[in-house]
Amino acid sequence: MPAPTALQRAPDALAEDVHNAHEIPLPPSTVDENIDLEIITAEPEIPFQPDHMLEDTSMQIDEEGRPRFAPVSSTAAATTSSSPSQPNSPNSIRIQSRKVPIPPHRMTPLKTSWPKIYPPLVEHLKLQVRMNIKSKAVELRTSKFTTDTGALQKGEDFVKAFTLGFDVDDAIALLRLDDLYIETFEIKDVKTLQGEHLGRAIGRIAGKDGKTKFAIENTSKTRVVLADSKIHILGGFQNIRIAREAVVSLILGAPPGKVYGNLRTVASRMKERF
Structure with a gap:
């Protein structure tokens, strides 16, 4: 009958074998204690990169001591403005x-x-x-x-x-054009008029068959729209100012003849300027 293995023995016998194993003397060490052990560690390998892939991390400074940065490429700008739903598409833009x-x-x-x-x-x-x-x-x-x-x-x-x-x-x-604007104001913003006085002010701005309005537009190089008591002016900043002054003068009661004279003076100055 074969002898029982360690797993088939009783628990007391197995514990006795483990206790006896601790009492076995170890052989004397053959390593001299005076010898210093040199520990050699392997250095991490640096992957090879071509010269054109190495980035210059040094900061460029101009004469006044301010840092200079390279302009952002269109691809990077498109990536920055990409929508959260498509983060991996470099050329996508935010849909608005x-x-x-x-x-x-x-x-x-x-x-x-x-x-x-x-x-x-x-x-x-x-x-x-x-x-x-x-x-x-x-x-x-x-x-x-x-x-x-x-x-x-x-x-x-x-x-x-x-x-x-x-x-x-x-x-x-x-x-x-990038330097065009629209300015809107009402007649009551200039002067409080009601009833027939308001109608006469609108008539002075428009003129007979719209001649006064056309004269203001041609002189100031703007476009004027009369929408009831609201006035819309489309043009450049300086041109809007010229048209607005003419319209305000008409609202305050200035005769159209005087406004025409002022517009002629402004037109001659604008020709001399250009």
Whole structure:
């Protein structure tokens, strides 16, 4: 009969074997205690990088002691502005949208002029546009083809200019030029007028068959829209100031002949300046 193994023995016998194992003397050490052991550690391997992959981490400083940084590339800028839903696409941009409400009295002109409104927005600014008849608004949205960061704001200003009463050809200038603005004010902001006095002030600004308004526009190189008691002026900063002074003079009761004389003086000064 074979002898029982260690696993088949009784627990007391196994404990006795372990106790006897601790009493076995160890052989004397053959290593001299006076000898210093040298521990050799392996150095981490540095991966090889070509010279064109090594970046210069030294800071460049100009003559005045200010640090100079390299310009940000278009790829890095696109990555920074990428949407959280697409973090791994380097050329993606954040999709933004705007909704421009249309007044009820401008819906019919909008439908009529729509073939002239959307081509500049789509072809020039690379925006996605649609006319929402149910909510009476024009919706604008950027796309992956949009390159100009201010395209959405320019498109909104263009549509708002049309809703204020400007022609499409005049409002398109907002898309092509950067120094154009729209200023809006009311007649009561200049002088409190009511009833027939308000009607006469509007008549002085417009003139017979609109001649006074056209004279102000041609002299100041602006566009003026009379919408009841509100006045909208489209043009450059200095040009808006000239047109506004002429309109304010007419509101305060100045005769059109005197305003014409002032406009001639301003026009001659502008020609000398340029």
